Amino acid sequence: MTYKVIANIPDSQTIAVVLDDRQVYLLNDTHEATSLLHMGKAPRPSNDYKYVILDKDTKDMIRQEPFTRVAPFASTESTLNEHFSISWNRADEYQLVNVFDPLPVIRRIESKIHVQGQIPTLHITGNPSDIDSLHHHQLEDIDVEDLQMIYISVNEVKTFDHVKLSISGRSTRLMPKLGYAIQLSKKQELYGHRRFKLRASAADPTFMTENMGYSMANAMGLPASQYSYVRLYINQQSIGLFGFVEHLKNPWVRNEFGNGDKDYQQGTLWVGQNSFNKTEVSQGESSTTTNRLSNKTQQQLHADFSYFGRDNVGLYQTFYPVKEKPSKGEPDYSRLIDFTEFLSKQPDTIVTHPSVVDAWEHHIDVESFLRTMALDLLTMDTDGFVANNNNFLLYDDVERKQLVLSEQDFDLSCGIVLPQYNASRVWGGNYSEFPGMETQPLSSKILQVPAFREKFDELMRHATQQLFTSGAVRKRIDTLYAMLQEDVAWDKSLPPVGEFKWKLPANMSSMMSDAMMKGVPFEQAVYGPASMPIQTPIAEWARLRGENLEAFIQQTTGQPYALAQQPIKQN
Incomplete structure (x- = not known):
C-alpha cells in the first residue's frame, strides 16, 4: 500500500x-x-x-x-x-446548533471550504527574496504576486498558480506572528472561493476566540464567514497554525447572498470602522458641514449611524468604507444616509405609535440589527458595533431595499476585556448596561420600540439557553481543545517571521510582554488558572457568561423593561 x-x-x-x-x-x-x-x-x-x-x-x-x-x-x-507528529486525520469537532434560521437574505453556497474536524495544509512557494521583503516590511502594504499555492486536505491535493499574498490586519501586523491575505487568480477557485484571510491568533493563546465568535455568528443566522484552521508553510519554512476565514471581497457577496450565481445583482457591502481624530475628519470639509457637526467634532465622530448631513457623503465614505461595489453603477450611500436621518429624528423615549415598526423596517432589516446586537452581548465583543462602532458589516439589500447588519473579526471577545472598559458592565448579565447599549444612537433608540425590545429580550433568552445553558459553547471549546493540542504545540515551537512592533501603553506593556508574548500554556489559556488580567480562560468565560446572563434573565422573566441588579461574577 x-x-x-x-x-x-x-x-x-x-x-x-x-x-x-x-x-x-x-x-x-x-x-x-x-x-x-x-x-x-x-x-x-x-x-x-x-x-x-x-x-x-x-x-x-x-x-x-x-x-x-x-x-x-x-x-x-x-x-x-x-x-507528521499529528496523531489524527479527522477529529470530533462539535458544531454549535442553529439558534435561529439564517436570515432570508442569506443564500449561501454549499462549499467544502470549511470541513468539520480537519486541518488542511497550505504550501505557498515563490521568489524567496520577495517573501523576505514582505516579512521585513510588515507595516507596509505589499503584494507579492505570481506565487504558487498547494492545498493539501486529507484526501486531495490542489494546485493554484498566479497567487497573490500580502500581510493583513491592523494591530496584528505589529506582532511577530503575522496574518496574511491570499488571493487566487480570477480563473481559479477553491471550492467556490478566491480570497481568504489567515488569522494568526498572535495575541490569543487559546487559538479559539475568533473561532467561537464566528461560530456564534453563524449559529445566530447572520451573514458571516465560517471559520476553520490551516497549517501554513511558505517555501521551506514552517509558519504555523492559522485561522482560515473568507475574505469579504468578491466573490464572497454573491456566495453569501446569491448562491454563487455570477448573474446575481449585488448591492454595496460596507464595513464600519471606529473613530479617529477630529482633525483628520474636518480636512477639506465645508464650513457649513463643520458647523453642523461641531458638537461631534469637539470630541470624535463614530460609525454609530449618526446623521452627518445629506451634503456630506465624504464622512459616510470615511466611516463606512466600501468593501465591495454593487453589480451596477457606483456605491450609493442614499439608503444609509436616509436611515441615519430617520434615526436622528427618533425619540429617546418609548414609542408606541402603530406605524413605528413599519417605519423602521422601511430602512433596515430589523431582525439582522437585533441579532447583531445580541451577538455582541453574548460574545462580550468589546471591539464590535455596540461597544466600539467597529468591525461590522453593512449590506445594501437591493432586492428588499433594506440595510442588513452583521459582524466580523472577533479577536477582542469571549473573555478579553481591555482596561478601558468597565468590567462589571461587560461581564454583567444586565445586558442593557453593556458598554454602548445606553449611549449608541442605534441601540438606545431601537429598543424604545416595545415590539423590538420584546423581540430583543426573546433573542437573548433563547440564545442564552441554546448556547450556554445547554452546554453547547463549552462542548465546542472542549472538542477544539482536543483537536488543536498538537498543532498549537507545533506552532509555538516555530520562530516567528515578523517582529514585535507594538508600542504599548504603560498600563499594558508588562502584562502583555510577560504573559502573552512569552506564551501562556495552551491548557492554562483554555481552562485556567488565569494568567493575564485582560483575558479570562475561554472555558471560564463560557461558564461565567452563561451564569450571569441566566441569573439576570431569571430575575426579569415577564418583566422585559426591568433593570434589576444582581451580583456580577467576573474573573
Whole structure:
C-alpha cells in the first residue's frame, strides 16, 4: 500500500514508515506539486505504524512520532494525507446548533471550504527574496504576486498558480506572528472561493476566540464567514497554525447572498470602522458641514449611524468604507444616509405609535440589527458595533431595499476585556448596561420600540439557553481543545517571521510582554488558572457568561423593561 505524510525536512534528511515497531521502509518519493508530501510503498502492518525522520546518509534516527497509528483496513490501498507528529486525520469537532434560521437574505453556497474536524495544509512557494521583503516590511502594504499555492486536505491535493499574498490586519501586523491575505487568480477557485484571510491568533493563546465568535455568528443566522484552521508553510519554512476565514471581497457577496450565481445583482457591502481624530475628519470639509457637526467634532465622530448631513457623503465614505461595489453603477450611500436621518429624528423615549415598526423596517432589516446586537452581548465583543462602532458589516439589500447588519473579526471577545472598559458592565448579565447599549444612537433608540425590545429580550433568552445553558459553547471549546493540542504545540515551537512592533501603553506593556508574548500554556489559556488580567480562560468565560446572563434573565422573566441588579461574577 501507499503511505503519504506531510513533513518539512531539509535535503539532508529523509522520512520512513516503521511497521509494527520493527520494519522500516523509506518513503523516497514526493508529490509532483509539493516537496512537503512524502510518499512510498510498504506492506500493510499487522497492528500499527508510525513515521520517523532519518539522516539521509547514515540512516540514523533524528526524530520519531511519539505515538503509533492504527493499521489501515484491509481494503485500504493508501493512507490519507497524514501530517507528521499529528496523531489524527479527522477529529470530533462539535458544531454549535442553529439558534435561529439564517436570515432570508442569506443564500449561501454549499462549499467544502470549511470541513468539520480537519486541518488542511497550505504550501505557498515563490521568489524567496520577495517573501523576505514582505516579512521585513510588515507595516507596509505589499503584494507579492505570481506565487504558487498547494492545498493539501486529507484526501486531495490542489494546485493554484498566479497567487497573490500580502500581510493583513491592523494591530496584528505589529506582532511577530503575522496574518496574511491570499488571493487566487480570477480563473481559479477553491471550492467556490478566491480570497481568504489567515488569522494568526498572535495575541490569543487559546487559538479559539475568533473561532467561537464566528461560530456564534453563524449559529445566530447572520451573514458571516465560517471559520476553520490551516497549517501554513511558505517555501521551506514552517509558519504555523492559522485561522482560515473568507475574505469579504468578491466573490464572497454573491456566495453569501446569491448562491454563487455570477448573474446575481449585488448591492454595496460596507464595513464600519471606529473613530479617529477630529482633525483628520474636518480636512477639506465645508464650513457649513463643520458647523453642523461641531458638537461631534469637539470630541470624535463614530460609525454609530449618526446623521452627518445629506451634503456630506465624504464622512459616510470615511466611516463606512466600501468593501465591495454593487453589480451596477457606483456605491450609493442614499439608503444609509436616509436611515441615519430617520434615526436622528427618533425619540429617546418609548414609542408606541402603530406605524413605528413599519417605519423602521422601511430602512433596515430589523431582525439582522437585533441579532447583531445580541451577538455582541453574548460574545462580550468589546471591539464590535455596540461597544466600539467597529468591525461590522453593512449590506445594501437591493432586492428588499433594506440595510442588513452583521459582524466580523472577533479577536477582542469571549473573555478579553481591555482596561478601558468597565468590567462589571461587560461581564454583567444586565445586558442593557453593556458598554454602548445606553449611549449608541442605534441601540438606545431601537429598543424604545416595545415590539423590538420584546423581540430583543426573546433573542437573548433563547440564545442564552441554546448556547450556554445547554452546554453547547463549552462542548465546542472542549472538542477544539482536543483537536488543536498538537498543532498549537507545533506552532509555538516555530520562530516567528515578523517582529514585535507594538508600542504599548504603560498600563499594558508588562502584562502583555510577560504573559502573552512569552506564551501562556495552551491548557492554562483554555481552562485556567488565569494568567493575564485582560483575558479570562475561554472555558471560564463560557461558564461565567452563561451564569450571569441566566441569573439576570431569571430575575426579569415577564418583566422585559426591568433593570434589576444582581451580583456580577467576573474573573
